Structures are given as C-alpha cells and as structure tokens.
Amino acid sequence: MTSTLVLPDWLIDIPGSSPKQGWGVRVVGQVVDAVGPHDELRRRYPTDLVWKAPGQALAPGFVDAHTHLYGVLAHGIPPPPKPPPPCPPILGEGGGEGESGGWSFLSDFWWPLVEDRLDHEMICAATDLNLAQMLRGGITSFYDITEAPNALPGCLAAQAEVVRARGIRGILSFEATERVSRENGRLGLRENLEFIRAGKSQIANCKLQIITGMMCYHTTFTCSAEFIKQAFELAAGEGALIHMHASESTYEPEQALKHFGARTFEYYDRLGVAGPNMQASQCVQITPAEVEIIARRGVRVTHMPLSNCEVGGGIAPIPDLVAAGVTVGLGSDGYITDFFEIMRGAFLLHKAYRQDTQVMPAHLVWRLATEGGAKTLGLERVGRLAPGWQADLQLIDAVFPTPATAGNLYDQLLLYRNQTHVRAVMVAGQVRVRDGVVLGVDEVALRARVHRAAERLWK
Numbered sequence: 001m002t003s004t005l006v007l008p009d010w011l012i013d014i015p016g017s018s019p020k021q022g023w024g025v026r027v028v029g030q031v032v033d034a035v036g037p038h039d040e041l042r043r044r045y046p047t048d049l050v051w052k053a054p055g056q057a058l059a060p061g062f063v064d065a066h067t068h069l070y071g072v073l074a075h076g077i078p079p080p081p082k083p084p085p086p087c088p089p090i091l092g093e094g095g096g097e098g099e100s101g102g103w104s105f106l107s108d109f110w111w112p113l114v115e116d117r118l119d120h121e122m123i124c125a126a127t128d129l130n131l132a133q134m135l136r137g138g139i140t141s142f143y144d145i146t147e148a149p150n151a152l153p154g155c156l157a158a159q160a161e162v163v164r165a166r167g168i169r170g171i172l173s174f175e176a177t178e179r180v181s182r183e184n185g186r187l188g189l190r191e192n193l194e195f196i197r198a199g200k201s202q203i204a205n206c207k208l209q210i211i212t213g214m215m216c217y218h219t220t221f222t223c224s225a226e227f228i229k230q231a232f233e234l235a236a237g238e239g240a241l242i243h244m245h246a247s248e249s250t251y252e253p254e255q256a257l258k259h260f261g262a263r264t265f266e267y268y269d270r271l272g273v274a275g276p277n278m279q280a281s282q283c284v285q286i287t288p289a290e291v292e293i294i295a296r297r298g299v300r301v302t303h304m305p306l307s308n309c310e311v312g313g314g315i316a317p318i319p320d321l322v323a324a325g326v327t328v329g330l331g332s333d334g335y336i337t338d339f340f341e342i343m344r345g346a347f348l349l350h351k352a353y354r355q356d357t358q359v360m361p362a363h364l365v366w367r368l369a370t371e372g373g374a375k376t377l378g379l380e381r382v383g384r385l386a387p388g389w390q391a392d393l394q395l396i397d398a399v400f401p402t403p404a405t406a407g408n409l410y411d412q413l414l415l416y417r418n419q420t421h422v423r424a425v426m427v428a429g430q431v432r433v434r435d436g437v438v439l440g441v442d443e444v445a446l447r448a449r450v451h452r453a454a455e456r457l458w459k
C-alpha cells in the first residue's frame with residue numbers, strides 16, 4: 001500500500017482549530033495515518049513518498065451538502081413566452097396563482113421548463129461536467145438531489161456510474177413528490193429505496209463509502225402527510241437519513257399555517273417525524289420556536305447562502321441554529337458551485353443582515369464547509385485530516401499579498417481564494433487533481449455533451 005507524506009506550509013487538520021505552520025499528513029491507502037511537523041514525519045517514515053507543497057495550505061476537501069447537478073442545464077435557458085398555468089398543489093384548494101415566495105419560480109419556470117423535461121442522458125451529461133468542476137474546486141464529497149419525474153425509474157443507477165468513474169464521494173437521491181401523481185410519488189420513493197439498498201451492499205463489499213443513497217421527498221406542499229410518514233418509515237427501515245427542502249421562502253410556512261394550522265417544523269413535530277435522521281435543507285423562513293424544535297429534535301440543516309439570494313427567499317437564521325448546537329453544513333444548491341464563493345456568502349450575508357462583524361467568523365464557516373457538511377450528511381470520518389479519517393483533502397495556493405499567519409489564514413483563504421487556486425485534490429487517498437488539472441477528464445468533450453443536452457432541453 002502506498003504511503004505518502006504531504007508537506008505543505010500550512011495544515012488545517014481540524015477545521016475551526018488553529019492552523020499549524022510546517023505540519024503535514026501521512027496518507028496510507030484511503031485514510032490519513034499520521035499528522036505532525038514535517039521533520040517528525042520525515043524521521044518516522046523515511047521511506048515514504050514525499051509530496052512537497054511549498055506556498056500551499058492543506059485542508060480537508062469541501063463537502064457540498066446540497067446540490068442539483070442537473071441545474072447546470074438551466075444556465076442561460078430562454079425564459080418562457082408567457083407563464084403556463086400553475087400546477088395543482090397537493091394541499092388541495094389554494095396554492096398557486098398569486099401566492100408569494102417561491103411558488104411561481106417552481107410552477108412557472110423550474111418544474112415545466114427544467115425538471116419535467118429531464119431524461120437520463122441529460123442528467124448524466126450534467127453530472128459528469130459538474131463533477132469535474134467540483135473536483136477542480138476542492139469539493140471531495142457532495143449530496144445531490146434529482147427531481148425529474150419523467151426520468152423514473154433508474155436515473156440514480158445511471159448517475160451512479162458517472163460518479164463512480166470520476167471517483168468523488170457522492171450521496172445521490174431522488175426528490176420524490178406527489179405533485180405529478182401519487183403513483184409518480186411512489187416510484188420516487190422506490191427509486192431511493194432501491195438505491196440505498198444497492199449502496200449498502202456495495203459498502204459491505206468494499207468498505208469504501210464512495211457512493212450511497214438517501215431517502216428524499218420535496219416539501220409539505222407537494223407531499224401529503226401520509227406520503228411523508230411513509231418516506232420516514234422507509235428511511236428508518238434502512239437506517240438512512242431523509243432529506244427535504246424546508247421553508248426555503250415564505251410560501252411553505254404560509255401554506256402550512258393555512259392548511260395545517262402550524263408552521264413547517266411545528267407541523268413536522270406534530271407528525272412525529274422531526275428527529276436526528278431528518279436532513280432539512282434551506283430553513284430560511286423559520287421562527288425562534290422552530291429553531292428550538294430543530295435543536296431539540298436533533299434535525300440536521302444545510303445552508304445555501306447564495307441560492308437563498310437567487311430565489312429571494314430571505315436570510316436563514318444560521319447563527320441562531322449554530323448557537324443552539326444544530327449540525328449545519330453548506331451547500332451550493334446547484335447554483336454557484338465555487339465553494340470559496342459560497343463560504344464568502346455565508347461569511348458576509350449574516351454580518352450585513354445582523355449589523356454585526358462578529359457573527360459567522362471565517363474559522364466557523366470553514367468548519368461548516370467541511371466537517372459540518374459531512375456530519376449533516378452522516379458521512380463518517382470525513383471532514384478532518386486526523387488519523388483514521390478519510391484522506392479527502394485539497395492543497396490551496398496560500399501565497400498572499402500579505403503574510404499568512406495562524407491568526408489570519410482562515411480569513412485569507414476564505415476571502416482571497418477561488419476554485420482556480422486549488423492545486424491538488426485527493427478523494428479517499430486517490431489523487432484526482434494535480435497541478436490544477438482534473439486527471440483523466442476531457443473537459444471539452446464533457447462540455448460538448450452538456451451543450452447537446454441543453455439544446456434538447458431548451459427546445
């Protein structure tokens with residue numbers, strides 16, 4: 001088994017703790033075997049391969065805890081000539097025309113022009129290009145949510161082949177919904193169930209947690225209580241987490257109040273499903289009482305600062321959730337995927353909104369972008385560079401106009417780097433990016449495939 005000493009100028013081993021100058025790691029197989037000062041590592045392991053990385057910082061790879069890889073196909077999509085009639089919400093009367101906060105984005109644009117038109121080839125083409133770009137930008141793990149009601153069944157298995165070929169750590173799910181029909185919703189749940197089971201048998205065989213599944217449904221306004229409970233039961237039966245979009249805008253809590261007499265998380269609590277296996281994304285329009293429910297029930301949360309801006313959803317109370325001890329990760333939502341930009345969003349938005357420069361410090365944002373994301377997804381021993389943890393790592397150019405110090409490194413990297421500064425990436429000890437180049441990838445060919453898929457989608 002190959003043993004390599006990676007020796008950068010700076011090491012961020014436990015995100016959030018003080019960076020260590022002149023330290024490196026020893027990688028053996030797929031895990032980090034040892035951490036220490038350069039001299040000590042060289043003395044203890046004199047026959048190891050040595051990867052010198054002067055002028056660079058070594059950090060855990062980013063965990064994109066929420067993305068929609070197919071979303072790239074909608075970049076630049078022509079707007080509809082006139083909005084089509086709204087889809088009927090699952091809630092029965094109301095919901096649709098004239099409703100605020102996100103319904104028109106979904107019913108007039110995202111569903112009819114994007115998700116309902118997706119097929120396997122479109123999803124796989126978008127996945128492949130995205131994975132190459134994610135690796136290039138230091139992302140070593142991701143959680144993807146596909147909603148494509150007309151691509152059932154088998155879209156997750158097709159997508160998994162692409163992920164396997166790229167060698168990035170991925171959790172895949174299908175966003176089941178009853179908005180098309182109850183039968184389509186049932187097919188969506190089954191797609192997840194079969195994929196979770198296939199992933200578990202694969203892990204048992206090779207002990208490498210590279211591709212796994214997660215149970216997933218859309219929201220309280222496209223899924224009935226019976227359907228939601230069934231999804232939770234299926235997830236519990238497999239010991240799997242279950243994901244949903246939650247209160248991304250005012251629309252969902254307004255609808256929940258109107259139809260159930262309770263806000264989104266109060267409703268979930270009443271259904272008896274809020275708990276540690278719940279992975280709730282967005283959590284933008286939530287009240288202090290809902291923050292308390294999320295914390296008390298151990299619900300995991302993913303924060304998407306930039307896509308929250310895109311859809312005009314508002315600003316999530318992330319500092320309150322963190323203060324309450326909630327597990328929080330960061331996600332791209334398939335919108336802007338450069339994780340340095342996403343970190344800047346999380347770092348800056350809350351300071352402006354709260355008029356307080358002390359909230360969301362850089363070391364905290366780095367933790368959410370790495371170990372926090374891994375925790376919210378249930379990835380074990382991912383997100384730190386410590387003995388026995390997965391060797392998912394990135395080397396970042398750390399030569400700045402001013403001196404880097406242990407006190408400013410998190411800020412320097414967060415504020416003044418972008419994905420092009422990532423020099424190398426390993427996933428489970430395998431080198432995927434070297435000298436800023438994704439190995440084994442023809443990006444021109446991948447882009448041409450996405451162009452063809454986008455042209456078909458846009459017709």
Ligand SMILES: [Zn+2]
Nearest residue numbers: 066068245333
């Ligand atoms: Zn999303």
